[in-house]
Amino acid sequence: MWSCHPDLLARPVPRYTSYPTAAEFSAAVGSAQQEAALARIAPDEPVSLYAHIPFCEEICWYCGCNTGRANRAQRLTAYLDALCAEVETVAGRLGGRGQVGRIAFGGGSPNALTPDQFMRLLGAMRRAFDAEGADISIELDPRTTSADWFAVLGRAGVTRASLGVQTFDTAIQEAIGRVQPREMIVETVAALRAQGVSSINFDLMYGLPGQDRALLSATLDETLALAPERIALFGYAHVPHLLPRQRRIRADNLPDQPERFAMAALGHDRLVAAGYVAVGFDHFALPHDPLALASREGRVRRNFQGFTDDQARVLIGLGATAISEFPDLLVQNEKNSGRYRMGALAGLLTGERGVARDREDQRRAAIIADLLCGRAANVGAFLGDATIGQGLAPFLERGLASLEGEQLRITEEGRPYGRVIAVLFDRWRTQQPQRFSTAI
Ligand code: SF4
Known part of the structure; x- marks a missing residue:
């Protein structure tokens, strides 16, 4: 049974049918x-x-x-x-x-x-x-x-x-x-x-x-x-x-x-x-x-x-x-x-x-696809990034994602939050939030 965390769903996020997005x-x-x-x-x-x-x-x-x-x-x-x-x-x-x-x-x-x-x-x-x-x-x-x-x-x-x-x-x-x-x-x-x-x-x-x-x-x-x-x-x-x-x-x-x-x-x-x-x-x-x-x-x-x-x-x-x-x-x-x-x-x-798509885009695209498709994503290169760390914290604390070593995975409970977690690895997503809808 999923739990609703409105504070985590407020942010408009892309659907990520591609990365970078259209x-x-x-x-x-x-x-x-x-x-x-x-x-x-x-x-x-x-x-x-x-x-x-x-x-x-x-x-x-x-x-x-x-x-x-x-x-x-x-x-x-x-x-x-x-x-x-x-x-x-x-x-x-x-x-x-x-x-x-x-x-x-x-x-x-x-x-x-x-x-x-x-x-x-x-x-x-x-x-x-x-x-x-x-x-x-x-x-x-x-x-x-x-x-x-x-x-x-x-x-x-x-x-x-x-x-x-x-x-x-x-x-x-x-x-x-x-x-x-x-x-x-x-x-x-x-x-x-x-x-x-x-x-x-x-x-x-x-x-x-x-x-x-x-x-x-x-x-x-x-x-x-x-x-x-x-x-x-x-x-x-x-x-x-x-x-x-x-x-x-x-x-x-x-x-x-x-x-x-x-x-x-x-x-x-x-x-x-x-x-x-x-x-x-x-x-x-x-x-x-x-x-x-x-x-x-x-x-x-x-x-x-x-x-x-x-x-x-x-x-x-x-x-x-x-x-x-x-x-x-x-x-x-x-x-x-x-x-x-x-x-x-x-x-x-x-x-x-x-x-x-340069190599950095391709690396981030692979992480976003792995997360959304239910696989563990190797996020080792980003673990030192304070913004990503802060963004991930509430999802890890509430059991919506798990981090084992460098492997980040969205849990079954976290399935509806997938796009909100994926957006943390989107280097383009600092502006234009109005173009997207919320994850749910
Ligand atoms: S207008 Fe209706 S039938 Fe045509 S693509 Fe949109 S949803 Fe499908």
């Missing part, structure tokens, strides 16, 4: 650095690909993703043309180097594309990167996944799918602008399984307007009955000053911090009691799922897609705003869709912001 990106990094990083990829380097589809048929009011309405077929076609051109450009730079083991489609909602458009994109990626045998995963909006789509997912050999479920409660669905009846989720899960999708993830949320522990528990009941292999339980962050679409969500009945903590704890306890393995601070996986296996073997990694069993150190992002990760570089593609299309269609790399 808040550190600047125009000092762009396509030239992207080109050089691609040139350094060895012939046998494991590489994962991520294709970003920044469109959804309906925009949910809570959403923090870079996505817009897929209301004009011509817009999607133009974007897809540019994306396929970028695929050719990046693959051309690799010239056959790199071994692509995974292809992920996210967004937005990849199923804002038509099934034919999806097959065109997947075919282009498989051919260009010689990636016939790659594992394929996709994020899907159950509200708009048609029968044609299910058939195509089977034909394409998709093995993993992630569904935005958030809550089964109808009143809360209306309050957050995402109405999807329970039957729709049930039918989507059945159709995915029939097409051979062996790992289904549900994204769920706590801290929603009008939500309490009983309502969260009811959503967990529905979820457990469907037994998705993976569950991500995120805390809703209400930041309408950063995300104007959230202004449509009433703020007067949002759960307060103690109730949010109680919900996170309830979710953790119920899912673990049901047999799920807790991974990091917000992911859960059934014991046979590769993510749970990776967790048991200390192989979980954290990247832009969250906690993952993917071991590739190179992730190439394709599409507007997509981020590529190299050991020594993070680089984000052009955000403006018009400029992205122009650059991609001209055969250019479209990286326009990012951050180089």
